[in-house]
Amino acid sequence: MYILGISCFYHDSGACLIKDGQLVAAALEERFSRKKHDFSFPHAAIAFCLEEAGIDISAVDHVAFYEKPVLKFDRILSQHLEMFPRSFLPFFLALPSWFNEKLRLRHILRKKIGYRKNVLYIPHHLSHAASAFYVSPFEEAAVLTLDGAGEWQTSTLGIGRGQQLQQLAEINFPHSLGLLYSAVTAYLGFKVNNDEYKVMGLAGYGKPRYLEKLRKVIDVKDDGSFALNLEYFSFHYGMRMFSKKFEEEFGPARKPETEISQDHQDMAASMQVLLEEIIFKICRHLYEITKVDKLCFAGGVALNSLLNGKLFKHTPFKEIYIQPEAGDGGGCLGAAFYAYHAVFDQPRSFVMEHAYWGPQYTRAEMKQFLDDSGIKYKEYADENSLLAGVAKLIKDSFVIGWLQGRMEWGPRALGARSILSNPTNPKMQEILNVKVKHREPFRPFAPAVTAEKANExxxxxxxxxMPADFMLMVYPVRPDHRDKIPAVTHVDGTGRLQTVRRKQNPRYYDMIKAFGELSGYPILINTSFNIRGEPIVCTPRDAYRCMMGTGIDYLLMDKFLIARADNPNDMWDSEQYAHD
Amino acid sequence: MGMVKEFLKSLREGMKQFADMVADSVNLLLLLAVYFVGIGLVSIVAKLSGKHFLDIGRQSRQSYWQKIEKRPERNSFYRMF
Incomplete structure (x- = not known):
């Protein structure tokens, strides 16, 4: 049985295909369309999934969509009815898209991909819950979902047992932890649904001076349930996330691209501490009602790796699973697996142990691209010479673009579409920022470490x-190593590490080890292979274009090593593309 | 021949722009009507009768969790609502 999962029309559209309960392929549309956070119908991602399975749309038995559009429309209408006439502008801007596409999924499926069979509509938070539980290694687990908003739900508690997944309690719109975090993101001059991770990075520089004031905007109970004080917000009727009262309380909002002050850093730290406090309470309550010490966590809030790294210390949970694409893009995965296990009552047999579910390119395809484009390159004769050669380049603080195997599923580069460099060089962060990333200096770079050495x-x-394999946990760097790997040690002494196991990605693992033999540290800087403002690269052409438009020194695709210095640097000016 | 082609191309583009303008105008009028007549009237009547569509003025409670007692029926997944 083939089930095609689809999520789209809000942010980060994606598609996945499962065959008899096994994941065949999954990808976000942005990687193909080259539009960051593309939310349009995932035409290219679907085409890739079908191609990967070697089938056409007629072989797909069911399509599972990641939410119930009419129920969501009911919430949107309720907002307008409640907030009339203040909701005038959002009504005009948003309503046409509802009638043109969001409420016409069947028509779009028929027209764009020729699909005419049944469509299953799995509620948004049930899709989130399923996206974590059904692909987790747990037979039984407590399930927590937190995000901005689905149809009505913004937070749910649940339990999964075998094929069964049951929601136990909910908090509904407009009371939302995701929207609170997004409001602070907007207040700090960053983009909502895009830059929340910047607030997380900024938090390390601040003190939670505004924590007590922030408590005024949300009433939190001992069981972690909460209600926003909506006088401080305008997301439920306006184009802004926060109201004038919020600015009266906390001072004027930061304008985008202006200087970041200590106040902004303290605000970010306060928000992060508040979020952690609330979620620890929720988790303790969830444990109380389920008595299960395994946790599956999903929704956009589950991407807060700073919080995730503290969960075991502050809650009774002993094991945790977070799927690599815990945000809305991953809803398609949950919808497909929920349909298979819960609706069609099929047994579970799949665990997502790695994130490599996207497209890959063969050696022949890469060679053809290089030869056809007249690109100068060399090819390593064998694996050992490749590992030794590239490890030496990294040790010499060159920046390496790394395109190997199947592209990652989710927002993180995990060693398939990564930029690798030397974490022991104190200037590497600055070099990377100047050469490639053009990003804010407060944002840390992530360390990739072999799994067995992580605790060292x-x-x-x-x-x-396992979520550490997907770069979803932040842990303190041991004090005696902080000055040895300065490029991946954040100002607060932490690192958002990725643990790498050989069975997941042998060449990447071996590369880290080879660098460890040269430097004494089996750790690499791993940052996403993209220019700021663009999605992570997908194809060899994207990778080459990114290298030539930036200061990346070398690109390794399969065994082909391409030096930027050997090729004409007249293709693209990265500054032209560097924006959020 | 080239001039005729050029003229027809420009005419097509002009017609398309005109059609888009008409569509936008009709959309605007329809949306205005829906918002002020549909949404507006219902909203005013609801406000007068004390009905709320969103939980915006929450009274403090012991817990804000709402229990989910009902499990969705299998057939409900084939519906958009």
Whole structure:
């Protein structure tokens, strides 16, 4: 049985295909369309999934969509009815898209991909819950979902047992932790649904001076349930996330691209501490009602790796699973698996142990691209010479573009479409920012470490949980190593590490080890292979274009090493593309 | 021949722009009517009768969790609502 999962029309559209309960392929549309956070119908991602399975749309038995459009429209209408006439502008801007596409999914499926069979509509938060639980290694787990908003739900507690997944409690719109975090993101001059991770990075520089004031905007109970004081917000009727009262309380909002002050850093730290406090309470309550010590966590809030790294310390949970694309893009995965296991009552047999579910390119395809484009390159004769050669380049602080195997599923580069460099060089962060990333200096770079060495360099949980493989946990770097790997140690002494296991990605793992033999540290800087403002690269052409438009020194695709210096640098000016 | 082609191309583009303008105008009028007549009237009547569509003025409670007692029926997944 083939089930095609689809999520789209809000942000980060994506598609996945499962065959008899096994994931075949999954990808976000932005990687193909080259539009960051593309939310349009995932035409290219669907085409890729079908191609990967070697089928056409007629072989797909069911399509599972990640929410119930009419129920969501009901919430949108309710907002306008409640907030009339203040909701005038959002009504005009948003309503046409509802009638043109959001409420016409069947028509769009028929017209764009020729699909005419049944469509299953899985509620948004049930899709989130399923996206974590059904692909987790747990037979039984407590399930927590937190995001901005689905149809009505913004937070749910649940339990999964075998094929069964049951929601136990909910909090509904407009009371939302995701929207609170987004409001602070907007207040700090960053983009909503895009820059929340910047607030997380900024938090490390601040003190939670505004924590007590922030408590005024949300009433939190001992069981972690909460209600926003909506006098401080305008997201439920306006084009802004926060109201004038919020600015009266906390001072004027920061304008985008202006200087970041200590106040802004303190605000970010306060928001992060508040979020953590609330979620620890929620988790303790969830444990109380389920008595299960395994947790599956999903929704956009689950991408807050700073919070995730502290969960075991502050809650009774002993094991955790977070799927690599815990945000809305991953809803398609949950919808497809929910349909298979819960609706069609099929047994579970799949665990997502790695994130490599996107397209890959063969050696022949890469060679043809290089030859056809007249690109100068060399090809390593064997694996050992490749590892030794590239490790030496990294040790010499060159910046390496790394395109290997199947593209990652989710927002993080995890060693398939990555930029690798030397974490022991104190200037590497600055070099990367100047040469490639053009990003804010307060944002840390992530370390990739071999799984068995993680505890040697990081004060993580005793058994580093699987989400660390997906770069979803932040842990303190051990104090005696902080000055040895300065480029991946954040100002607060932490690192958002990625643990790498050989069975997941042998060449990447071996590369980290080879660098470790040269430098004494089996750790690499791993940052996403993209120019600021663009999606992570997908194809060899995207990768080459990115290298030539930036200061990346070398590009390794399969065994082909391409030096930027050997090729004419007249294709693209990255500054032209560097924006959010 | 070239001039005729050029003229027809320009005419097509002009017609398309005109059609887009008409569509935008009709959309605007329809949306205005829906918002002020549909949404507006219902909203005013609801406000007068004390009906709320969103939980915006929450009274403090012991817990804000709302229990979910009902499990969705299998057939409900084939519906958009």
């Amino acid at each position: 360099y990081f004060q993580g949980d005793e058994v580093v949980p």
